[in-house]
Amino acid sequence: SYCLTIPAIWSDHEKQRMVDIAETVGLIDRNSLHSQLNFRFALEPEAAATYMFYTMSQQKKPILDSETFLIVDCGGGTVDLTSHRLKDGKLKELLPGDGGTCGSMKVDVNFMDWLDGIMGPYWKDDVSDPDTLIELDSNWENFKCATLSLDRDMLLRLPDEMLTIARCRNIKHIRRGKVKVNSDDLKHIFLPVFEEIAMLVEKQISLFGDTYDYIFLVGGFAESIPLTNYLMSKFGSVPKVMFKRPNNPGQAIISGAILYAADESIISTRRIRRTYGVGCYKLFNNTIHTDSKKVHLPGKTSLYCKDVFDTFVKYGDEVKTDHVVTREYTSLGQNLLLEFYEYSKPDISYTDVFGCNKLGKIVVFDLLPGIKVDVNLHFGKDSLRIEAREKGANKIYPAKIIYGSNLGSFISEQENVPLPSEASRDIHIIFCNDVSGSMRNTDIVPSNVSKFKFNNRVGAVIEACHLILSKVSGMPNVEVSTVVYNTFSTIVFEREKASTTLIQPLLNFNASKNTSFKAAIDSVSEIVRRSPHIETICFFMTDGRGNDNGTNTVIHSLRN
Numbered sequence: 001s002y003c004l005t006i007p008a009i010w011s012d013h014e015k016q017r018m019v020d021i022a023e024t025v026g027l028i029d030r031n032s033l034h035s036q037l038n039f040r041f042a043l044e045p046e047a048a049a050t051y052m053f054y055t056m057s058q059q060k061k062p063i064l065d066s067e068t069f070l071i072v073d074c075g076g077g078t079v080d081l082t083s084h085r086l087k088d089g090k091l092k093e094l095l096p097g098d099g100g101t102c103g104s105m106k107v108d109v110n111f112m113d114w115l116d117g118i119m120g121p122y123w124k125d126d127v128s129d130p131d132t133l134i135e136l137d138s139n140w141e142n143f144k145c146a147t148l149s150l151d152r153d154m155l156l157r158l159p160d161e162m163l164t165i166a167r168c169r170n171i172k173h174i175r176r177g178k179v180k181v182n183s184d185d186l187k188h189i190f191l192p193v194f195e196e197i198a199m200l201v202e203k204q205i206s207l208f209g210d211t212y213d214y215i216f217l218v219g220g221f222a223e224s225i226p227l228t229n230y231l232m233s234k235f236g237s238v239p240k241v242m243f244k245r246p247n248n249p250g251q252a253i254i255s256g257a258i259l260y261a262a263d264e265s266i267i268s269t270r271r272i273r274r275t276y277g278v279g280c281y282k283l284f285n286n287t288i289h290t291d292s293k294k295v296h297l298p299g300k301t302s303l304y305c306k307d308v309f310d311t312f313v314k315y316g317d318e319v320k321t322d323h324v325v326t327r328e329y330t331s332l333g334q335n336l337l338l339e340f341y342e343y344s345k346p347d348i349s350y351t352d353v354f355g356c357n358k359l360g361k362i363v364v365f366d367l368l369p370g371i372k373v374d375v376n377l378h379f380g381k382d383s384l385r386i387e388a389r390e391k392g393a394n395k396i397y398p399a400k401i402i403y404g405s406n407l408g409s410f411i412s413e414q415e416n417v418p419l420p421s422e423a424s425r426d427i428h429i430i431f432c433n434d435v436s437g438s439m440r441n442t443d444i445v446p447s448n449v450s451k452f453k454f455n456n457r458v459g460a461v462i463e464a465c466h467l468i469l470s471k472v473s474g475m476p477n478v479e480v481s482t483v484v485y486n487t488f489s490t491i492v493f494e495r496e497k498a499s500t501t502l503i504q505p506l507l508n509f510n511a512s513k514n515t516s517f518k519a520a521i522d523s524v525s526e527i528v529r530r531s532p533h534i535e536t537i538c539f540f541m542t543d544g545r546g547n548d549n550g551t552n553t554v555i556h557s558l559r560n
Helices: 012-024 033-037 044-057 104-119 130-146 160-168 183-208 225-235 251-262 457-472 500-508 517-530 551-559
Strands: 002-006 039-043 068-074 079-087 090-093 098-100 154-157 178-181 214-218 242-244 267-271 275-283 294-296 303-313 318-320 324-330 336-343 357-364 372-378 385-390 399-403 410-412 427-434 478-485 489-497 535-541
Touching: 002 012, 002 044, 002 251, 012 039, 012 357, 012 399, 039 044, 039 251, 044 068, 044 079, 044 090, 044 214, 044 251, 044 267, 068 183, 079 183, 098 183, 104 130, 104 160, 104 178, 104 183, 130 154, 130 160, 178 183, 183 225, 214 225, 225 242, 303 324, 336 372, 357 372, 385 399, 427 457, 427 517, 457 478, 457 500, 457 535, 478 500, 478 517, 489 500, 489 517, 517 535
Parallel strands: 002 039, 068 214, 090 267, 214 242, 275 410, 427 478, 427 535
Antiparallel strands: 068 079, 079 090, 079 098, 154 178, 267 318, 275 303, 275 336, 294 303, 324 372, 336 357, 357 399, 372 385, 478 489
8 A cells, every 4th residue: 555645736637647657666556446546645735634633632622523724734846725624533625725836945946036146147057066056955955944034134155166156256245155145135035935825825714704713834844934923923813713833844744644544534525626527419408508519410310519518526516535426438449538628617518618628538448349337436535536347247447537638529318428439529530541553453452443443452442531431421520631652642632521522532543653651651740740639540551561761760759
């Protein structure tokens, strides 16, 4: 079992990257839900909440049932805030957490900006020893920790090489190996970050709409006395609020993570931070759907509404930690693919609303056509988890969320049933057809010679293209390009609407000359790079293989 502490403001994508790394090194078996659940995250402010609950329960004034508190977790990179109520010995989250990238590293950035003003532009270009910057960072970290007040001047020791650079640049501010950081400088370096943290706290208090019983300041940055004093001056005098910082605020996270990993049930509910769902088609309903969304779908007699946002959970929903959303789908091929979206507000009807973000795709692998699958999404966990089970059986299929991809929509009636691939949108089909001399052979020919002109391999390829086009002809947002190649390659047409009439220009190219696969791949690459965000399917049709002549390199660049 493994537990990893992470900032609460991390996106689902960032969490998934950590899961992918864990899979790569063998900590997680993707095919085992049990294995997935034995790898867990401890959200850092939740870990701190667990720590404060257990610590205060051992003191004279424990947190009482129904009392509320705000965790302000100030770390190096981020500041995270979560709100909780103690209820029956468990912690319930009160509202979606918040945070920002205003940890102590932002103070470091302000310091370097100030130092650049002292040393002059491009001073780092004069540094020859990398240990100089390492020593500077160490000296600054010691200085930062030793800063007890912003109201008095302080001295910062500089590395020897920086002193040499300062003498060469005739910089007057440095004396006896140290640079003076006066009170105004300290405030310029620290206060903007303190103010940003205070704004986050004020926002959370405003959203809560009531008075917290406690505000707990934790995290490594919380060891800063000036930060503690600043926040205490802002919020310590609020009536009925007890502002507390544990003796070792940096230890609160790791100690709390251990306590949480030993008993995850301490967290009973969480609040959903985004609205999640998938894109789909639904039967058109005049009372709820917009006329402009009305579409006809191949093979269907009813009208449908496109771009529907099928909501799984909403922003602000309170969910138990075992909360699961289940949708039933029927597979049409080896993999089941669903567009996955998020939105920052609770209510949304369509996926093309401004601010709706396509996260990527939900994928269920290794299926057979006609299999009914229950896709289970675990929204109450510390991160989004997914599981796929065959309907009415115990068989589990590998499933995951792949972020950053563009997939087609799906149809939703009484059940959520994916349409065939021709119903997907934003699909770009590329035919890459060999018309070299060997394609004159007649071992494979079209079934209708008069229709396709060439009674040879070229004709058979054209017939294959016609069959595919007949399946997608007239589909909205399906586009087709074609490349023919022999010694050279030609882009016959590019991103035309799918139609069987596109076969006509292909009848101008019969078999001749030699074969250059690189020329063909170069043309495909050119088309793909002009439309990088469209899901592309390339049918590479040939009767043999030629010399590499750089083809593998081009293919590798396309994959990347």
